[in-house]
Structure formats: C-alpha cells, structure tokens
Amino acid sequence: MMTNRRSIFRGAVGLLLAGLVAFALPAAAQQAGKAPSDFVQKLGDRAISVLADPKVSKPQAVEVFRELLNDNFDVQTIGRFVLGRYWNTAQPAQQKEYMSLFEQMIVEVYAERFSQYSGETFKVTGSQPAGERDAVVTSQVLRPSGPPVNVAWRVRGKDGGFKIVDVVVENVSMSQTQRSEFASVIENNGGRFEALLDALRQRIRTVQTGQASAR
Amino acid sequence: MSCRAPVTLAATAVLMLLTGCASTPQTTASARPGPNDPLEPVNRGIFWVNEAVDVVLIRPAAEIYRAVLPDPAQTGVRNVLRNLRSPLDLANQTLQGDWNGAGNVLERFALNTTVGIGGLIDVAARQGIPYEYESFDQTLAVWGVPEGPYLVLPLIGPSSVRDAVGFGGEYLGDPVRLYADNNDLEWASYTRTGLTVLDTRAGYIDVIDDLRRNSFDYYAAMRSLYRQRRDGLIRDGAPDPTQMPDIPDYDNSSTP
Numbered sequence: 001m002m003t004n005r006r007s008i009f010r011g012a013v014g015l016l017l018a019g020l021v022a023f024a025l026p027a028a029a030q031q032a033g034k035a036p037s038d039f040v041q042k043l044g045d046r047a048i049s050v051l052a053d054p055k056v057s058k059p060q061a062v063e064v065f066r067e068l069l070n071d072n073f074d075v076q077t078i079g080r081f082v083l084g085r086y087w088n089t090a091q092p093a094q095q096k097e098y099m100s101l102f103e104q105m106i107v108e109v110y111a112e113r114f115s116q117y118s119g120e121t122f123k124v125t126g127s128q129p130a131g132e133r134d135a136v137v138t139s140q141v142l143r144p145s146g147p148p149v150n151v152a153w154r155v156r157g158k159d160g161g162f163k164i165v166d167v168v169v170e171n172v173s174m175s176q177t178q179r180s181e182f183a184s185v186i187e188n189n190g191g192r193f194e195a196l197l198d199a200l201r202q203r204i205r206t207v208q209t210g211q212a213s214a215r
Numbered sequence: 216m217s218c219r220a221p222v223t224l225a226a227t228a229v230l231m232l233l234t235g236c237a238s239t240p241q242t243t244a245s246a247r248p249g250p251n252d253p254l255e256p257v258n259r260g261i262f263w264v265n266e267a268v269d270v271v272l273i274r275p276a277a278e279i280y281r282a283v284l285p286d287p288a289q290t291g292v293r294n295v296l297r298n299l300r301s302p303l304d305l306a307n308q309t310l311q312g313d314w315n316g317a318g319n320v321l322e323r324f325a326l327n328t329t330v331g332i333g334g335l336i337d338v339a340a341r342q343g344i345p346y347e348y349e350s351f352d353q354t355l356a357v358w359g360v361p362e363g364p365y366l367v368l369p370l371i372g373p374s375s376v377r378d379a380v381g382f383g384g385e386y387l388g389d390p391v392r393l394y395a396d397n398n399d400l401e402w403a404s405y406t407r408t409g410l411t412v413l414d415t416r417a418g419y420i421d422v423i424d425d426l427r428r429n430s431f432d433y434y435a436a437m438r439s440l441y442r443q444r445r446d447g448l449i450r451d452g453a454p455d456p457t458q459m460p461d462i463p464d465y466d467n468s469s470t471p
Contacts, residue, residue, distance in 0.1 A: 080465040109429050130456030133464065138454060145286060152454045156464070165462050168454060171447025176460060177439045180250060184435030199431045207429075 036135040036155040037127045039162040043072050044122040044139065051117040062111040069110075074156060074163035075103050081165070082178040086186050090193045098193075101200040108207040119144045130154060134165065250438060251364055258367040262434050265372055269416075274423075277416035291335045293414050297346050298327050298334025299407065302390045307349035311357045316451075319344050348448060351388075352381025356449045365438055373441035 050056055050064045069075065079102040080087055090098060121142045130136045134156050141149040154166040166175040182196055189195030252258060281289070301324040308316035323339040323346070331338040340346060355377050356362070363376025374382065386392070395403045430436040446458070 074465075077462060077465045081460075081462045113425065113429075128456060130459060131461070134456075134462075136454055136456050136459075150452075154459065154462070158464075166459075170444065171450075171452065171454070172440050172443045173459070175462070176443065177436055180439035181431045181435045184250070184432040188432070196431075203429075203431065 034127070036137050036153075036157075036162060037124045039072075039155060040137040040139060040153050040164075041122075041124045043068065043164075044124075047114070048117075048120070048122060051114055052119075058115060061115065062107060065111040065114065066107045069103075069107060072162075072164055074158060074165050075099075075106070077156075077163075077165050078175055079103070082175055082182055084179055084183060086183065086193060086196075089186075089191070094193055094197065097197060098200070101197060101204065104204050105200050105207075108204055112207055112210070133157070136168075250435070251362070252438065253364050254366065258365065259434055261367045261369055262437070265367065265370060268370065273412065273416055274420065277413050277420060280413040281417040281420065289414070289417070290337075292410055294327065294331070294337045295334045296407065296411055296414060297337075297348075298324065298331075299391050300348075303351075303385060303388075304347065304349045306388075307351060307354045308347075310351075310354045311349065313349075316347060316349065319347065320349075347451065350381060350448075351385040352378040352445070353449050355381050365442075373437055375442075378445065 047065075047068060050061060056064070076099070079099050082102075083090075083098070087095065122139060123142065124137055124139045127135055127137045134154050137153045137155055139151050139153065141151055143149065150170055152168040153164055154168070155162050156165050166173055168174070185196050185199050186193060284292070301320055305317055305320040305324075308314075308320055323344055326339045326342070326344075327334045327337060330336075337346065360377050362378075366374045366376060366379055368374050368379060368382075371382070392404050392407075395401065395407075426436055426440070427433060450458070
C-alpha cells in the first residue's frame with residue numbers, strides 16, 4: 001500500500017516535472033539532446049506510412065510529399081545553397097522564379113523516386129553535432145533485399161522546431177551534388193542564368209509527363 | 216576487357232604520374248572551390264564513349280547477370296571476389312597504419328576461406344567483422360598525396376590523377392593476379408575481372424538509371440558523386456561533420 005502510493009506520487013511528480021521542462025525549455029535549447037533524432041524518425045515513419053498505403057493515389061502522394069517537404073525541410077536555404085555564388089548573378093525576378101521552380105522540381109523528382117517504394121523500413125542509428133547550428137542524424141534504410149543504405153540528415157534548429165538542410169546518402173550529399181550540377185549547367189551555357197531556369201522547367205515537364213503516362 | 220588492358224593501364228599510370236607532378240595541392244573535396252577539371256572537354260568526350268559502351272554492352276550484361284543469377288549466388292560471387300582482394304586490403308590497411316583494420320582482414324580471410332568454403336560465405340561479417348574496401352588510391356590519399364585533376368579513364372570511368380595511379384599500381388602489384396598470370400591461369404584473372412565488372416555494375420543499375428533520368432548535367436553529377444563516395448571510402452565510411460560544407464542560413468522572409 002505504502003509503496004503503491006509512493007509510486008503514484010512519484011509518477012505525478014515525474015509528469016509535473018516533464019511538463020515543466022517541456023514548457024520552460026524552448027525547442028531550440030533541446031537541440032543537443034535526442035530531439036533531432038526523434039524529429040527524423042517521426043518524419044521517416046510518416047513518409048513510409050503514406051508510401052505504404054495502397055489507398056493513397058499518386059497525385060495525393062505528391063501533395064503529401066510537398067507538404068512534408070515544406071514543413072520539414074528548409075527549402076529556402078537548400079535552394080540558395082545549391083545555387084552558390086550564381087544567386088547574385090540573377091535578377092530579382094529570376095531569383096523568385098528559380099525558387100518556385102526549384103521547389104516544384106524537388107517535389108516532382110522526389111515524389112517520383114519515392115513512388116518506387118517496395119517495403120523499406122527506416123531506423124535512426126545516432127546523432128552528432130555538426131558545427132554551431134546543426135546536428136547530423138544518421139539512419140539506415142533497410143531494404144527487403146540488398147544491404148541497408150546509410151542516410152544521414154543534416155538538421156538545423158529553426159523557428160522553435162527543426163528543418164533539414166541536407167540529406168547525405170552513402171556519403172553523397174544531395175545538396176552538394178545538385179550544387180555542382182547547377183554550376184556546371186550555368187558555366188556550360190556561357191554563364192547564362194536563364195539556362196538553368198530552362199533546364200528546371202524542362203525537368204519538371206518530363207517528370208510530369210512521365211507520371212501521366214505511368215498512371 | 217581486351218588483352219591490351221594491362222598495357223593501356225600501365226601507359227595511363229605513367230601518364231598520370233607525369234601529369235600528377237604538375238598538379239597543385241588540393242584540400243578536401245568538400246572545401247574545393249571549383250570542379251578541378253581542367254581536362255573537362257577531353258573528359259566529357261571519353262565519358263560519352265564510356266556511356267555508349269555501357270548502354271550497349273555493360274549495362275545489359277549486368278542486367279542479365281542480376282536477373283539470371285539467384286540472389287544467394289550473386290552474394291557468393293561478391294564474397295569470393297572480396298576474399299580474393301584480401302592481400303590488397305591487408306597491404307593497404309597496413310600502409311595506412313590501420314592495424315585494427317589489418318587484423319580484421321586477416322581474421323576475415325582465415326574464417327571465410329575455411330569455414331566460409333573458399334570465401335563463398337561471409338561468415339566473418341556475421342561474427343561482426345564486416346568487409347572494408349581498402350585500395351591503393353585510398354592509401355595515397357591517407358598519405359596526403361593531393362588528388363590532382365579529375366579524369367575520366369577509358370572504360371574504367373571516373374577517376375583522378377591520384378586514383379588512377381592507385382588503380383594502376385594496385386593492378387600491377389596484386390599478388391593474386393600475379394600468381395594466376397605466372398601459372399598459366401590467365402583465364403582466371405579474366406574471369407575475375409569480368410565478374411568484378413558485372414558485380415559492381417549490377418549494384419549500381421538503379422542508382423545510375425536514376426541519375427541519367429534526373430540529373431541536369433549527368434557528367435557533372437557523376438563527377439561530384441564519384442568524389443564524394445571516394446572521400447567517404449577514405450574516411451572509412453563514417454560521416455564527418457567537419458568535412459561538410461558550410462551551409463549558411465538564408466532568411467525565409469526575403470522571398471515569398
């Protein structure tokens with residue numbers, strides 16, 4: 001009886017403390033702890049639950065993906081980073097169009113990639129700080145056949161929550177690869193920024209038509 | 216692979232050495248400012264020839280290999296190929312001063328060659344000693360040899376001056392190949408090379424198909440990918456936050 005009451009008491013204090021901590025600490029301050037790992041695990045679980053659901057149609061999946069992207073990725077920062085110094089060579093109108101095309105391209109291309117889902121599962125394996133701002137969360141994508149794929153997520157504490165700024169698959173950073181490609185497209189077209197916009201438009205068109213024919 | 220391959224290789228290796236002397240020291244790939252690809256026009260030419268050979272010959276062969284051979288057989292082939300690399304892995308681990316890694320190679324070789332029936336079954340990996348690919352180009356990198364300009368080698372593909380030297384050196388010094396070639400077992404070396412090509416290419420079918428479909432500049436994407444993967448191998452696969460590029464924070468409010 002005595003022990004029972006004490007455990008209830010302890011439980012209540014524990015809850016109270018947890019509530020206080022959650023209330024008192026801004027999300028950014030929890031960055032050092034488990035928070036980035038949890039953030040990535042939750043995002044992965046959510047993505048897989050949508051992908052694995054046969055009731056979700058392809059256009060619906062694209063919309064969910066767009067939502068996940070905008071809620072959980074710092075698209076603005078990624079878009080700027082992959083453009084590097086060429087951002088400043090663009091006119092304000094071009095910059096604006098680039099950002100919109102970039103977001104569209106990411107959604108279309110990755111939604112198409114994820115549509116090939118075939119029973120993969122996902123588990124976070126660790127987390128370490130990266131620089132002053134970020135944490136790198138390492139994870140493994142376990143496939144029904146073949147060895148697991150190592151995926152690292154570079155997560156930044158932002159606006160009281162977390163945003164992903166880079167995804168590194170088997171040591172290959174998506175942002176860095178995209179950045180070198182964009183630079184190459186612009187350089188090989190005499191430094192014309194418009195060439196990149198053309199390439200983006202073209203890319204979005206082909207993915208969309210590809211999806212239309214696959215449907 | 217034709218019978219000329221060794222000659223071409225040796226010649227390239229020498230050429231690489233010569234050009235290597237003229238190259239300037241480089242920092243790590245992530246900190247590299249430009250693509251470091253002064254031979255880009257030539258490289259692109261070779262790249263597209265390689266692509267043609269790949270589309271017509273290598274990819275279809277790899278596809279057949281992947282489709283026809285049952286999964287366990289493919290795993291077995293990969294295990295044997297890896298086991299045959301043991302002398303090279305051991306030498307490179309030692310040259311890199313990775314004693315722990317060298318011990319692992321020995322232990323793996325002993326276990327897999329005996330219990331694993333000539334390397335067919337990777338018993339050691341199940342015991343918690345996974346395979347680690349260590350090549351001479353990685354050793355050169357660990358020694359601090361600068362990477363030198365990017366190169367695309369005929370048939371072999373993406374490389375760099377340092378990596379090409381490493382590749383050539385490893386080919387010339389491979390005890391398993393030397394033994395086979397000195398004992399009229401050239402066919403074994405050719406079979407091994409052929410299977411290595413098929414096994415490697417088969418593993419990349421999906422990645423490369425995706426890259427061909429979704430890249431904006433396939434050549435540039437491949438160049439970046441190759442370097443990042445190789446740098447990962449040099450670090451023995453561990454993600455290294457200090458090597459990651461600085462991604463500044465851009466204000467969300469500046470653009471709608």
